[in-house]
Amino acid sequence: MGKVLKPGVTIKGTKEGLLFFLDDSRPFTAIMNELKYKLEHNNAAHIWDGPEMKVQIKLGKRQITKQEELELRNLFAIRKNLQIQGFESEAGSYLLEPEHGIQMLVGTVRSGQVLQHVGDLLFAGDVNPGGIIQSTGSIFVLGALRGLAHAGVKGDHTAIIAASILRPTQLRIAEIISRPPDHWEEKEVEMQFAYVHGEQISVEKMHLLSQIRPEKEWKEPYHRGI
Known part of the structure; x- marks a missing residue:
């Protein structure tokens, strides 16, 4: 006999809700699928259709991103009487804060692969x-960008996409989509970057970045020794 898997989502009633x-x-995806099924189909004692009930979500040692919190809140919106009061994590803050600064990754993104980053x-x-x-932020490719790049995926219009060889099939910044010209200048070897200008995506040479995005410019002298 196969091993019976315990539920990933357990519900307990209290005086408060x-x-x-x-x-x-x-x-997380498995939890969301199980939770969705229970909210849509488990109508035991008609608790989903009763009066307003307060809901507290216990995450165990898990921390979640703001996007995952939004997904959970949207899922609970299926049942109008369930009102989320808060999230609790044994790790302290239930929110997983993204790392500050820029992170470097090395490799190749091949056809059919998707690289996602916060x-x-x-x-x-x-x-x-x-x-x-x-x-969710800017993308800098030290190599050839010949696939699809999407920066600022959560709505950051100040994000940029830069590459040593900028020959993408498509560029996206926030919700703005740009398809490249039919023929890129193959003789152009200088690093370029794409940015939002008005309601469209424009492309310029990298040395113009400080003029177009002055907030990203390094303005203080560098004194620290090695």
Whole structure:
């Protein structure tokens, strides 16, 4: 006989309302699928259709991102009488804060692969046609960008996309989409960057970045020794 898996979502009633315990050993997507099924189909004692009930979500040792919190809140909106009061994590803050600064990754994004990142990303490698690179911040590719790049995926219009060889199939910054010209200047070897200008995406040479995005310019002298 196969091993019976315990539920990833456990619900307990209290005087204050309902407690939802989410198993921190399961992938977040699996928890969301199980929770969605229970909210849509489990109507035992008609608790989903009763009076307004306060909900507290227990995450165990798990921390979640703001996007995951939004997904949970949207899911609970299926049942109008369930009102989320808060989230609790044994790790302290229930929110997983993204790392500050820029993070470097090395490799190749091949056709069919998707690289997702939180924050600014410095990617040393190539993004091949059919590959996708996404980030909530800016994207800097030290290599050839020949696939799809999407920066500022949560709505950051100040994000940029830069590459040593900028030949993308498509560029996206926030919700703005730009398709490149049919023929890129193959003789152009200088690093370029894309940015939002008005309601469209424009491309310029890298040395113009400080003029177009002066807030990103390094203005203080560097004194620290090595």
